[in-house]
Amino acid sequence: MIRQRTATTSTAGLISILLTYFSLIVLILVFARQIISDVSLESPISNYIVIPIAIILPLFLTVVIGLNVYRIWREKRRGHPGVNLKIRLMLFFAIITLLSSLPQGILSVSFIEIAMNRWFSSPIAEGLEGGVDLVLQYNLEKVKGLRAFGGSPLLSSLYRDIPRSPLNVWKTVQETSTLADSLQIYLAGGEEHSFFGDERGKVSYQRVNTWDSGLANRESYESYSALRYLRRQTIGGNEYLIILSTIIPKDFDKKAEKLTSSNDTFNQIELFQPIFRITLILFYFFFSFPLILLSLLISFLLSEEVIQPIVSLEDATRRVADGDFSYRILNRTGNELSSLVQSFNSMVSELESSRHKLLQTEKISAWQEIAQRMAHEIKNPLTPIKLSAERILYRYRDKNINFERILEQAVSTIIREVGNLNDLLGEFRDFARLPAPQISDLRIRDLLTEAVEVFRDSYPTVTFDLENLDQSLSIPADRSQMRQVFTNLVKNACESIQDTGSVMLRTDLVRKRNKQYCRIQIKDSGLGIEQDFHGQVFNPYFTTKEGGTGLGLPIVERIIFDHDGQIWFETEKNTGTTFFIDLPLER
Numbered sequence: 207m208i209r210q211r212t213a214t215t216s217t218a219g220l221i222s223i224l225l226t227y228f229s230l231i232v233l234i235l236v237f238a239r240q241i242i243s244d245v246s247l248e249s250p251i252s253n254y255i256v257i258p259i260a261i262i263l264p265l266f267l268t269v270v271i272g273l274n275v276y277r278i279w280r281e282k283r284r285g286h287p288g289v290n291l292k293i294r295l296m297l298f299f300a301i302i303t304l305l306s307s308l309p310q311g312i313l314s315v316s317f318i319e320i321a322m323n324r325w326f327s328s329p330i331a332e333g334l335e336g337g338v339d340l341v342l343q344y345n346l347e348k349v350k351g352l353r354a355f356g357g358s359p360l361l362s363s364l365y366r367d368i369p370r371s372p373l374n375v376w377k378t379v380q381e382t383s384t385l386a387d388s389l390q391i392y393l394a395g396g397e398e399h400s401f402f403g404d405e406r407g408k409v410s411y412q413r414v415n416t417w418d419s420g421l422a423n424r425e426s427y428e429s430y431s432a433l434r435y436l437r438r439q440t441i442g443g444n445e446y447l448i449i450l451s452t453i454i455p456k457d458f459d460k461k462a463e464k465l466t467s468s469n470d471t472f473n474q475i476e477l478f479q480p481i482f483r484i485t486l487i488l489f490y491f492f493f494s495f496p497l498i499l500l501s502l503l504i505s506f507l508l509s510e511e512v513i514q515p516i517v518s519l520e521d522a523t524r525r526v527a528d529g530d531f532s533y534r535i536l537n538r539t540g541n542e543l544s545s546l547v548q549s550f551n552s553m554v555s556e557l558e559s560s561r562h563k564l565l566q567t568e569k570i571s572a573w574q575e576i577a578q579r580m581a582h583e584i585k586n587p588l589t590p591i592k593l594s595a596e597r598i599l600y601r602y603r604d605k606n607i608n609f610e611r612i613l614e615q616a617v618s619t620i621i622r623e624v625g626n627l628n629d630l631l632g633e634f635r636d637f638a639r640l641p642a643p644q645i646s647d648l649r650i651r652d653l654l655t656e657a658v659e660v661f662r663d664s665y666p667t668v669t670f671d672l673e674n675l676d677q678s679l680s681i682p683a684d685r686s687q688m689r690q691v692f693t694n695l696v697k698n699a700c701e702s703i704q705d706t707g708s709v710m711l712r713t714d715l716v717r718k719r720n721k722q723y724c725r726i727q728i729k730d731s732g733l734g735i736e737q738d739f740h741g742q743v744f745n746p747y748f749t750t751k752e753g754g755t756g757l758g759l760p761i762v763e764r765i766i767f768d769h770d771g772q773i774w775f776e777t778e779k780n781t782g783t784t785f786f787i788d789l790p791l792e793r
């Protein structure tokens with residue numbers, strides 16, 4: 207049976223994380239635009255889509271990372287293979303992630319700072335304000351100039367020529383000042399006397415008549431505005447209304463308006479500047495924090511990926527060390543570790559075959575030893591048989607009167623020794639030709655009580671205790687072989703007790719390497735086993751008893767091995783011996 211293990215990879219997880227990563231970048235590009243235009247016009251963070259994303263995404267990622275950390279913590283507590291290496295790798299990755307994002311964060315924040323400072327720097331503010339001043343000054347100059355010119359005494363002497371030659375007057379006005387774009391003259395009463403210059407300067411008598419002398423209010427029309435100066439003057443007995451006009455193009459007004467409103471907006475933003483700065487920095491963290499979390503998650507997955515083959519190697523090495531030579535690692539080809547895995551697999555194959563060879567050689571030498579001991583054991587009873595037979599013959603020829611008694615003695619010796627030989631051969635046959643176990647579910651309690659019952663009558667001085675025998679506990683085993691095991695062990699226990707003593711049997715459930723076993727203890731209060739014999743009691747034909755075969759324990763050991771179990775003992779001289787047997791609950 208070859209058990210295999212695949213180095214699994216979490217490619218799907220990696221792909222989904224990368225997708226999230228890229229969509230996050232797209233989101234940043236989209237929202238960066240939006241947030242900046244929002245902030246500069248209205249209240250800061252007015253974008254309500256940004257907020258849930260900025261909160262939910264990092265929250266979600268933090269939960270995922272928390273789950274991963276918890277999983278690793280559990281693995282560490284359970285002593286999962288490779289978990290320490292995994293933790294070190296993850297820490298390593300996490301430190302790299304944080305180290306690489308730290309300078310980025312510092313750069314971005316200081317970049318925002320610098321940009322903001324530049325943005326709201328004094329040259330720009332001064333420029334804007336200067337522009338507004340310029341506009342105001344231009345206006346002021348026009349107004350002042352027209353007022354000074356319109357009210358000047360020079361003009362009142364010039365106007366005296368109006369009845370005679372108004373054209374000359376206009377020409378002189380034009381020569382004197384660039385401010386006058388038109389000259390309009392009414393006679394008191396409403397009759398228009400004359401008009402010169404830009405038609406746009408014209409104004410009706412009804413309007414003019416309501417004005418006081420001097421600079422009139424500035425009047426705006428669709429495409430221009432006009433400044434006017436009115437003078438009432440009596441020349442040659444008639445009263446004249448004389449109007450000087452300056453035309454200001456609308457274009458200029460519009461630009462002036464824009465400049466003023468820009469200046470206002472700028473001042474307003476400058477007021478919001480601290481909030482704006484905080485918003486930008488928050489925005490940076492809202493998006494860079496999930497990015498850092500995502501990178502952490504990726505590093506988790508990557509370390510898992512890196513660690514997996516090493517873990518399966520470690521696992522496999524441990525199994526092989528435990529004696530499972532059938533274990534092989536399945537690895538995806540193309541992996542950097544695949545050659546390592548391959549050499550591991552071939553190493554285990556070689557180990558398995560060499561161990562197989564070793565077992566074979568051990569078997570052969572064991573059999574040689576058995577054959578030698580067999581010859582020896584058979585020779586022992588042969589000598590008394592031969593002696594007895596010779597004695598019968600000799601006494602028969604001798605015509606001895608005691609012949610009948612001697613015959614009886616000799617023949618019973620022969621019969622006894624032949625019986626011994628027969629026992630020996632019988633046990634040897636059991637040992638040499640132990641058939642494969644016929645597995646069925648056996649109730650362990652029944653087996654042990656049966657074994658005890660056999661000896662109760664023959665050893666009346668021994669008390670038998672059955673402890674902790676679970677009624678329902680059953681194991682898959684061969685009935686007759688198990689009977690032999692417990693009979694041999696209980697027999698040895700009884701034989702070790704000199705006068706009176708006790709034999710105790712007990713079962714427990716134990717767990718070894720994820721497998722459940724039934725542990726059976728057979729404990730006696732006998733002589734114990736000598737230190738020198740500890741290594742020999744399981745050897746075939748080792749016995750310290752007169753008439754012992756030395757095959758009881760080897761047979762027991764064979765049967766237990768055939769049932770995938772283990773057997774060992776603990777002993778103390780003059781206190782007693784306990785034999786332990788672990789048998790698997792499942793095969």
Ligand SMILES: Nc1ncnc2c1ncn2[C@@H]1O[C@H](COP(=O)(O)OP(=O)(O)O)[C@@H](O)[C@H]1O
Binds near residue numbers: 748753
């Ligand atoms: N419960 C025990 N107490 C003391 N010695 C024991 C016990 N079981 C086995 N032994 C020792 O191990 C030897 C081998 O036992 P075994 O293989 O059953 O052969 P045998 O019983 O025929 O001697 C025994 O001769 C004895 O010295």
Ligand SMILES: [Mg+2]
Binds near residue numbers: 698
């Ligand atoms: Mg025995």
